[in-house]
Amino acid sequence: MTGFLSALPGAVSQGLIWGIMAIGVYITYKILDIADLTVDGSFCTGGAVFVMLFGSGANLWLALLAALLAGMLAGLVTGLLHTVCGIPAILAGILTQLGLYSVNMAIMDFKASVALSITNGETLNKLLVSLRFVKGALDGSFPFWRHPIIVVGLFTAVLIGVLYWFFGTELGAALRATGSNQNMARAQGINTDRTKVLGLVISNGLVALSGALLCQYNGANEINVGRGAIVIGLAAVIIGEVLLGKVFRNFALKLLTVSIGAIIYYIVLQVVLALGLNPNYLKFLSALVVAVFLTIPYWKGKYFAKPVKRGGDANA
Amino acid sequence: MLEIKNVYKTFNAGTVNEKTALQNLCLHLNPGEFCTVIGGNGAGKSTMLNAVAGVWPVDEGQIIIGGEDVTKLPEYKRAAYLGRVFQDPMMGTAPTMQIEENLALAARRGKSRTLRASITRAEREEYAERLKILDLGLEDRLTSKVGLLSGGQRQALTLLMATLKQPKLLLLDEHTAALDPKTAAKVLDATDRIVEKDRLTTLMITHNMRDAIAHGDRLIMMYNGHIVVDVSGEEKKRLTVEQLLALFSQASGSDEADDKLLLS
Numbered sequence: 001m002t003g004f005l006s007a008l009p010g011a012v013s014q015g016l017i018w019g020i021m022a023i024g025v026y027i028t029y030k031i032l033d034i035a036d037l038t039v040d041g042s043f044c045t046g047g048a049v050f051v052m053l054f055g056s057g058a059n060l061w062l063a064l065l066a067a068l069l070a071g072m073l074a075g076l077v078t079g080l081l082h083t084v085c086g087i088p089a090i091l092a093g094i095l096t097q098l099g100l101y102s103v104n105m106a107i108m109d110f111k112a113s114v115a116l117s118i119t120n121g122e123t124l125n126k127l128l129v130s131l132r133f134v135k136g137a138l139d140g141s142f143p144f145w146r147h148p149i150i151v152v153g154l155f156t157a158v159l160i161g162v163l164y165w166f167f168g169t170e171l172g173a174a175l176r177a178t179g180s181n182q183n184m185a186r187a188q189g190i191n192t193d194r195t196k197v198l199g200l201v202i203s204n205g206l207v208a209l210s211g212a213l214l215c216q217y218n219g220a221n222e223i224n225v226g227r228g229a230i231v232i233g234l235a236a237v238i239i240g241e242v243l244l245g246k247v248f249r250n251f252a253l254k255l256l257t258v259s260i261g262a263i264i265y266y267i268v269l270q271v272v273l274a275l276g277l278n279p280n281y282l283k284f285l286s287a288l289v290v291a292v293f294l295t296i297p298y299w300k301g302k303y304f305a306k307p308v309k310r311g312g313d314a315n316a
Numbered sequence: 317m318l319e320i321k322n323v324y325k326t327f328n329a330g331t332v333n334e335k336t337a338l339q340n341l342c343l344h345l346n347p348g349e350f351c352t353v354i355g356g357n358g359a360g361k362s363t364m365l366n367a368v369a370g371v372w373p374v375d376e377g378q379i380i381i382g383g384e385d386v387t388k389l390p391e392y393k394r395a396a397y398l399g400r401v402f403q404d405p406m407m408g409t410a411p412t413m414q415i416e417e418n419l420a421l422a423a424r425r426g427k428s429r430t431l432r433a434s435i436t437r438a439e440r441e442e443y444a445e446r447l448k449i450l451d452l453g454l455e456d457r458l459t460s461k462v463g464l465l466s467g468g469q470r471q472a473l474t475l476l477m478a479t480l481k482q483p484k485l486l487l488l489d490e491h492t493a494a495l496d497p498k499t500a501a502k503v504l505d506a507t508d509r510i511v512e513k514d515r516l517t518t519l520m521i522t523h524n525m526r527d528a529i530a531h532g533d534r535l536i537m538m539y540n541g542h543i544v545v546d547v548s549g550e551e552k553k554r555l556t557v558e559q560l561l562a563l564f565s566q567a568s569g570s571d572e573a574d575d576k577l578l579l580s
């Protein structure tokens with residue numbers, strides 16, 4: 001029990017970081033109605049770009065910006081494969097993801113893992129987040145406000161604010177309309193190819209940003225860090241929706257719900273680990289959880305349907 | 317206002333499913349003309365409207381809207397000139413968005429979408445005012461999700477969206493066919509009022525011959541991918557269903573036409 005409790009701040013911190021990735025997944029999966037598998041690759045791209053740039057002495061914010069742009073570029077590739085080349089969205093994402101493995105390796109100088117020199121106090125002090133701050137902020141070796149929960153929480157709040165603003169603009173509304181009804185969007189003069197590409201670009205930018213934060217948190221970036229990211233993202237989206245979907249209706253709160261979903265996901269992981277599960281089975285467990293939670297609403301609609309009003313839409 | 321010149325369209329060319337849906341189709345609509353379109357199932361009525369809207373490119377021929385050749389323009393660009401209502405009530409609105417958001421999207425048809433607010437307070441007031449013409453009480457439900465509306469309400473909303481910014485051409489594809497008779501009459505009524513108010517050039521497909529005669533100032537009948545009957549003015553006003561059937565048999569050279577038309 002004490003083991004679990006002492007692991008809690010770390011779990012929340014990690015959940016918050018992955019929550020940013022999950023918000024990216026929310027944009028494609030929920031708003032645009034596209035299952036985008038690019039994220040498994042672009043998450044690592046973000047970390048890779050960050051670790052190489054920051055490691056070679058670049059400014060932290062510059063390295064973060066570069067990571068964001070690299071993720072956006074990955075989203076752009078998937079978007080163009082889908083819209084210009086006519087490849088189904090799922091396959092387009094898989095192709096980019098596969099290609100990114102080589103790209104990520106190349107970025108990381110063909111090493112499977114690149115570490116930040118956090119044993120160097122000066123370097124560590126420059127980082128935005130680190131596993132070391134989780135304890136350090138509490139025992140006084142670092143100021144309390146450097147606790148990852150505070151830093152990433154603030155980061156997330158700013159991102160949600162920006163996204164809330166964006167999806168309230170004409171362009172953002174066009175993107176939402178594309179996901180809601182493509183036919184209507186085109187009839188209202190919206191270039192749906194362009195809005196889809198834009199959505200994928202924004203989403204993968206967030207995913208890469210999240211990857212860059214996790215790389216700092218772990219003090220290293222590994223080539224396989226993003227494997228299964230899409231499933232974690234979906235899990236966060238679904239957990240948040242099931243638990244808070246009825247309470248939070250405002251768009252900003254819905255994004256917050258995703259972040260909370262990711263935190264819960266990581267707390268549950270800690271519980272399961274504390275219960276003595278072999279960490280090897282975590283991926284299986286994640287896949288199972290997502291499969292079950294995706295099944296429930298479908299079966300509910302199919303076998304236990306209440307008479308629904310005509311024109312109703314479960315997607316609302 | 318609309319000029320369709322010798323348009324051909326064949327679906328699934330070169331396969332066993334090959335179907336020539338439009339064959340040397342020609343049509344000229346004057347500004348302000350309200351033309352109803354009838355014809356049997358598969359005559360090419362929807363295909364004609366889709367060709368005008370640019371859902372896919374045509375094989376041959378030209379489409380000119382308001383003097384501009386739009387034959388090569390993609391669907392989303394032609395939308396600037398067009399208002400469309402579809403047969404399926406689900407097709408014309410975004411179900412996960414609010415009534416006012418749907419209207420705001422329609423108000424920006426043909427303009428580039430910027431980073432300005434997607435809807436302003438002044439617009440909200442305007443939309444509430446505009447919704448009154450539908451007489452469905454939607455003006456009190458501006459922030460309701462459209463997915464919660466009935467088929468008839470959605471169709472009426474789509475009609476308002478199509479005409480919010482005066483289109484050069486209004487395309488209605490059996491837009492009341494999926495509604496119950498009472499709702500259908502209401503939506504058709506709203507259509508008449510809106511078309512009249514703004515003097516909109518309109519193409520309205522209907523499977524109901526009485527509606528085709530009662531509405532609009534011109535009537536065309538399609539058969540085999542082109543127009544076989546075209547009446548307007550006094551002649552159209554005096555038209556009866558029986559005469560229409562006779563005209564059809566004459567044009568198509570077949571007697572089974574009667575059932576085909578009546579039943580479809």
Ligand SMILES: Nc1ncnc2c1ncn2[C@@H]1O[C@H](COP(=O)(O)OP(=O)(O)O)[C@@H](O)[C@H]1O
Nearest residue numbers: 327335337355356357358359360361362363364
């Ligand atoms: N997208 C399409 N693909 C293949 N065939 C089509 C398509 N749209 C229409 N058709 C065919 O073209 C013919 C005319 O269809 P349509 O214009 O929908 O007829 P209607 O006059 O009943 O509206 C029909 O035979 C139909 O099956």
Ligand SMILES: [Mg+2]
Nearest residue numbers: 361362363490
């Ligand atoms: Mg039709």
